[in-house]
Amino acid sequence: MAAGAEERPLTGKVALVTGGGKNIGRAIAETLAAEGAAIIVNGRRERAAVESVVEAIVAAGGVAVAAMGDVSDPEVVPRMVEEAAEAMGGIDILVSNAGLRRQTSFLEMSFAEWREILSVALDGAFLMAKAVVPHMIARGGGAIVALSGISTHVGTPKRAHVSASKAGLEGLMRALAIELAPHRITCNAIAPGAIDTVRGASSGPHSPQWTDERIPLRRKGTVAEIAAMVRLLVGPEGGYVTGQTIHVNGGAFLT
Secondary structure, eight states: OOOOGGGSTTTTOEEEETTTTSHHHHHHHHHHHHTTOEEEEEESSOHHHHHHHHHHHHHTTOOEEEEEOOTTOTTHHHHHHHHHHHHHTOOOEEEEOOOOOOOOOGGGOOHHHHHHHHIIIIIHHHHHHHHHHHHHHHTTOEEEEEEOOTHHHHOOTTOHHHHHHHHHHHHHHHHHHHHHGGGTEEEEEEEEOSBOOOOOGGGOSOOGGGSGGGSTTSSOBOHHHHHHHHHHHHSGGGTTOOSOEEEESTTSSOO
16 A cells, blocks of 8 residues: 555655756655655756656656756845745755766866856855755754765866865865754765766766776666665654765775
């Protein structure tokens, strides 16, 4: 017999997922919705992709709305979050998944490209947390999860900006974990390894170091496996985990 909505662990929670229109972001949004959360799906430009996620969640019996906006824009974020929180009655969970991937050698990397990458992954997580945390405090607590990556731990050619942005993101989560603990807000990062996703042209191919043969489990991860870890951290079972970077990489990097 299917579990009723009242039995689902995230019933009554509202989750905002940035970069939620495809790949890992979409999997996270749909997984949290299946567990009972109402979902705010954020995207910057690809409205059709975001609306597709919203429609899929609603078709499955869930609640979801789109929230279009650039997470790196300090003028846009507060307004977007306030409108979404008003529409959903508050926000309990923030998943900072938005990020840009570029492959550019360090000597050819412009400062503008460096800033573009950091502005989305790191500045965006800062701005989103600043806007969302007051809503979490008002609701008695919450959970923040930021998506990092394996490259910041092992080093990857042509991704100095991506690695730097993710290292900063993990530091931000550790700092917020301590500062927001009195408000019953947990803050963690997840660092995926090589994940089987549809990659944009600017992202380039997976690094040769992440061929299946070089990963101990001999395969790439799935978006569902990353979403499942997010679900654990934001659910009741994850309430005593904070300030951590959780590695999901098939054994490619060991802490």
